[in-house]
Amino acid sequence: MKDDLNKIRSIVTRFKDLTTLGIANIASAGISGIFWFYLASILGTSEYGRLSYLISIGSIAGVISFLGAGTTITVYSAKNEKIQATLFSIITITSAIGSIVTFLIFHDYTVSLYIIGYGIFNVTVADILGKKQYKNYSIYMITQKILWVGLSLLFYYIIGFEGIILGIAFSFLAYSFVIIRGLKETKFSLSMLKSHFRIMMNNYVLDLSRAFGGNMDKLIIAPLLGFSLLGNYQLGQQFLSLLSLLPTVVFQYILPHDSSGNANKKLKKSLILFSIGLAVIGIIASPIIIPHLFPKYTQAVRIFQIISLAVIPASINLTYISQFLGREQSKIVLIGSGISLAVAIPSIIILGKIYGINGATFAIVLSGFIETAYLVYVDRLINRKSQAENISKQTQNISLEDHSEVQETKIFSLKHIILSIVIIFSAGLFLRIYYFPYNIPLILDALQYFSYASDATVLGHLPTSYIFANNGWPAFLSLFFSLSHFSNVLDYMNLQRVLTVSLSVLTIIPVYLLCRRFFSPVYAIIGAAIFAFEPRIIQNSELGITEPLFIILVTLALFFFFSSRKNLVYVSFALVAFSTLVRAEGFFVFLPFLIMFFVRNRKGKKIILNCLLVISIFILLILPMVVYRIHTTGNDAITGRILASTGDLRTQIQENGFKSYLQSSTENILKLSGWSLIPMFILILPPGLYFILRERNLDNISIITIAVFMSLPVLYAFSANPDTRYIYPLFPLFCVISLFTIKKIVNHQKNKNVILFLVIGSIIVSSIIFLDLKKIDYDHQEESFMIAQKVTTIAKGVNDYHPEDAYITPASLPEKWPVLESSIDFKTITIPTKNFTSLTEYIKFGKGKGLTDLVVDGAKNRPAFLNDVYYHDNKYPFLTKIFDSYNEKFKYHLKIYEINYEKLNSEIIK
Incomplete structure (x- = not known):
């Protein structure tokens, strides 16, 4: 005891x-x-x-x-x-x-x-x-x-x-x-x-x-x-x-x-x-x-x-x-x-x-x-x-x-590398989540891709009623829609955005691997950080459109292309083929790949046979979709799109004159190119170009050649369309080129660790400042959508009021999903106001198009005659105000006026 x-x-x-x-x-x-x-x-x-x-x-x-x-x-x-x-x-x-x-x-x-x-x-x-x-x-x-x-x-x-x-x-x-x-x-x-x-x-x-x-x-x-x-x-x-x-x-x-x-x-x-x-x-x-x-x-x-x-x-x-x-x-x-x-x-x-x-x-x-x-x-x-x-x-x-x-x-x-990638990955994901537009519907191109993917999910095959070119992304998206079982249309839209955000964050890994082909792990991690925190990439990833998938495919292709193993180089051409199905610009990745593949292997005995092999890989992978596109739209959306763009270019030059076209396009290119480099690349990319050209070797020449070819469709797009997103696929290459500048700066300093810390700190700080300054007003977008829902219940035909009118189409979608787009009754149409200076002239034109109401918000980019209605509606007795957003506690002030055509006719007679 x-x-x-x-x-x-x-x-x-x-x-x-x-x-x-x-x-x-x-x-x-x-x-x-x-x-x-x-x-x-x-x-x-x-x-x-x-x-x-x-x-x-x-x-x-x-x-x-x-x-x-x-x-x-x-x-x-x-x-x-x-x-x-x-x-x-x-x-x-x-x-x-x-x-x-x-x-x-x-x-x-x-x-x-x-x-x-x-x-x-x-x-x-x-x-x-x-x-x-x-x-x-x-x-x-x-x-x-x-x-x-x-x-x-x-x-x-x-x-x-x-x-x-x-x-x-x-x-x-x-x-x-x-x-x-x-x-x-x-x-x-x-x-x-x-x-x-x-x-x-x-x-x-x-x-x-x-x-x-x-x-x-x-x-x-x-x-x-x-x-x-x-x-x-x-x-x-x-x-x-x-x-x-x-x-x-x-x-x-x-x-x-x-x-x-x-x-x-x-x-x-x-x-x-x-x-x-x-x-x-x-x-x-x-x-x-x-x-x-x-x-x-x-x-x-x-x-x-x-x-x-x-x-x-x-x-x-x-x-x-x-x-x-x-x-x-x-x-x-x-x-x-x-x-x-x-x-x-x-x-x-x-x-x-x-x-x-x-x-x-x-x-x-x-x-x-x-x-x-x-x-x-x-x-x-x-x-x-x-x-x-x-x-x-x-x-x-x-x-x-x-x-x-x-x-x-x-x-x-590998512990420091893994840890750094995990931290960058988490921080990049956090920023994207922080700015994620929850419960705001997709619009414009993203909405088209959404409808295509939804129809493919319902039909069980790719639909034949769409005419847009880049159907690789919605076809990929439809795979995830078919695995999901939501009952609400916004849930599917959020899933589309989640996928683009996920692809954008995952691209950090191939960017690191690509940079690693040229630099030590420390610099490759900085390259990955540049991409992860690039504010435009972050904002673009939340739109639900094609760029994130296209960029990750191109970046992986670049990584495999610079491999010393020939089998992996063949994989790069397969990835380029898939990227071309996502965006036709992938063809301008294939061309420099083929050229540099020949240059890098020109001394081989089977060079012609190998070139034919990579061309075959590319053609065989895009061929089924090309045949499908020709069958449904009459155009392969690759070479056909290039020829169409060339024809548009020729038409613009004939109409405006070569000198005028050259002046305006050069101005747009310089302005958009410079703006798109802010804040990440504006200071480090130009010196990097100098250093990479000075250190001439086959890999560096390949990088420059690929960048030049990929820039061709960007320059054309910039000359006609003021949208910086066309240059985003070049950003992984910009990360590589910029590292030449960073390496030179660090190598000339005694306290290398301090400089590297400052570089990474500058990347993060500049990204956060840019995102805050250019922060998208999601509250305004949400209100625009809610008001658009009011518009669709009140009016059958209204004037355009861009960009808020983009929410009229998603506001017409049924809440329960998925359904075929062809079965949806889009009740409200928009009639453009461009080239009109008189209210009566516009209403006369709009009557034949189905115009029933005027939507006015007093914005600066509206025609003067619409803003006059907004501020002085008492001057127009043929207009009856039937909705005012202020009465429903919205911050976005918008009014809807019903047009009384009988009173308008009597006013004209008077």
């Missing part, structure tokens, strides 16, 4: 600290969990979702300001290194800056205070954990939660919704005294920080990836599915927090021990087994608990069941993360977090659009399991290499330290 008691006492003593941590976390999580559930009951789904959205913003901004200090303090405090004062000072300053910036963007002072409090409280907790003062940790955690609940309820009943976040902020700020004490007890030393800077930055990026991984879902779901569904989702997240309580406690306990060399393997295995039990309990208990406790949250039951599975990968991941961080191998964890985030973001968007909130929830579970697979794989790889090198060490007498360095070098020869 005594032996049993001694064993029990030994176990309790051994896990005393774990028990203390557990009590603290269970108590604090219990308090906050109950309070979150209480808030769910009093706020309702929409406000609950909005609260989680604002806290997610504050959490991300807080982590950005936190600079990875939490794990850094914990690890080095455990090693008795006095780094507190330095980090405390820096975090206080950066948190203040972060709060100011956030206030300027979101204009919410409660979120700003939350950011400052977040920094103060988290450095406090990190320092205590590092010192293994688990009792103090328990006191701080529990009292903070009590303060949080008390202050949040107090402020909520005094000032309303904002009081909740304000209460959280003040509960954090209450621990400012720990910061002051830490500043007194340790010395400020930047030199100490410098020696740990790399580890700190790794922890910082890790924290960022964790913060984005934990909060990005809410930032996406809010605009994608609305605050109400986000409220249901947030309730599920709170349930997951309760399930993850034990794994979090164990992680906080084992991290300092892993840092000290104590593995705790049995505890980790027990945790994983226990997490499986927790997942089963969550799945079974959800349908019983939710309907009784939260009857308003009807969608939460299935969310709870799905998200319960996430506790399994979360537990496994935390054990491996603790292990890697304890060895100061934070880059492994960082890459894992990056992979998880890169999977989670597009999965939430795609699955969220297809399966709603349940799909978005499953995306979180999926990303967790993928991160688990990565961490387990890397750990096994390390163990295998360690065993092999231990055998080698016995025979070669390699020291343990040298062995460790060799091991890490071998395993992570």
